[in-house]
Amino acid sequence: MSHIVCFDIGGTFIKYGVFDPKGNLLVKSKMATPTSHEIPDVLNNKVKLLQQDFHISAIGISSCGLVDREKGVILFSNNIKGYSGMKLGEILFSKTQIPVSVENDVKSACLGEMWQGAVKGKRNAVFLTLGTGIGSSIVMDGRIVNGSSGLAGELGHTVIVAGGKPCSCGRKGCLERYASTSAFVQDYKEQKGVAVEDVSGETIMKLVKQGDPVALLVYEQFIHYISMGLTNVIHLLNPEKIIIGGGITEGEGPLLQDINIQLRKEVMDVYGNEDTVIASSLGNDAGLYGACYLALNRMNMKESV
Numbered sequence: 337m338s339h340i341v342c343f344d345i346g347g348t349f350i351k352y353g354v355f356d357p358k359g360n361l362l363v364k365s366k367m368a369t370p371t372s373h374e375i376p377d378v379l380n381n382k383v384k385l386l387q388q389d390f391h392i393s394a395i396g397i398s399s400c401g402l403v404d405r406e407k408g409v410i411l412f413s414n415n416i417k418g419y420s421g422m423k424l425g426e427i428l429f430s431k432t433q434i435p436v437s438v439e440n441d442v443k444s445a446c447l448g449e450m451w452q453g454a455v456k457g458k459r460n461a462v463f464l465t466l467g468t469g470i471g472s473s474i475v476m477d478g479r480i481v482n483g484s485s486g487l488a489g490e491l492g493h494t495v496i497v498a499g500g501k502p503c504s505c506g507r508k509g510c511l512e513r514y515a516s517t518s519a520f521v522q523d524y525k526e527q528k529g530v531a532v533e534d535v536s537g538e539t540i541m542k543l544v545k546q547g548d549p550v551a552l553l554v555y556e557q558f559i560h561y562i563s564m565g566l567t568n569v570i571h572l573l574n575p576e577k578i579i580i581g582g583g584i585t586e587g588e589g590p591l592l593q594d595i596n597i598q599l600r601k602e603v604m605d606v607y608g609n610e611d612t613v614i615a616s617s618l619g620n621d622a623g624l625y626g627a628c629y630l631a632l633n634r635m636n637m638k639e640s641v
């Protein structure tokens with residue numbers, strides 16, 4: 337039986353796993369992300385090691401940064417120094433002689449959720465990750481929307497506050513300055529007015545649950561802004577579901593439910609009354625599943641979702 341080895345390359349860790357051709361994840365693990373110029377060798381060594389136990393016939397890569405999927409090139413990454421411009425697909429193929437597919441991590445995670453996860457069988461969905469910024473990917477009629485140069489779906493850089501906070505993209509008032517996890521943490525720190533160390537989205541969510549007044553205030557603003565952004569998405573794209581991932585959504589808590597309640601107030605009634613926002617079901621493995629899906633597709637071992 338042939339197997340597919342998949343890597344999910346992030347700024348801190350590289351997760352990896354081996355799948356069978358039916359998409360069952362057989363083994364998985366992770367390793368620290370090395371410096372950019374070491375990445376191809378580290379991946380090659382891992383493939384060689386896995387070849388002792390598996391017959392590897394394809395490699396799928398889900399990577400942070402902007403990716404040219406056709407050429408397997410990392411166009412831009414601000415997470416890993418020196419990674420921008422790397423012809424990762426070509427370099428890894430030259431070392432392994434195994435076909436390599438490369439795709440952006442948010443798009444991969446979205447495909448994973450379409451193939452085996454929270455929106456399996458759905459044709460229209462939007463996938464969002466809340467973190468330092470907001471990553472997003474759009475699926476319409478069962479296909480990822482790429483746009484003319486692969487850059488469609490930058491929901492984080494749509495303006496929701498005219499003349500608002502300055503954003504890394506050069507504009508003011510972008511959604512990710514108000515509704516990313518880092519914006520949530522920043523707002524909490526500003527509202528607290530004193531130096532707060534070691535605070536994360538998850539710890540603020542715990543304070544919300546405990547009824548902490550500052551955390552609750554910041555949380556209400558956060559729900560307001562993210563719902564405003566998502567209402568725009570719903571009115572524009574009419575997705576069946578919107579999956580929201582990222583550490584802040586993983587713990588127990590009312591976040592997704594509160595967003596759904598707010599959306600019911602903002603979205604036009606004609607769009608229906610069902611909960612649109614749902615949690616990821618593959619969690620941190622979604623990128624690996626998507627990478628496997630693309631690798632299988634590239635080899636014509638799997639028809640489209």
Ligand SMILES: [Zn+2]
Pocket residue numbers: 492493494503504505506507510
């Ligand atoms: Zn922006």
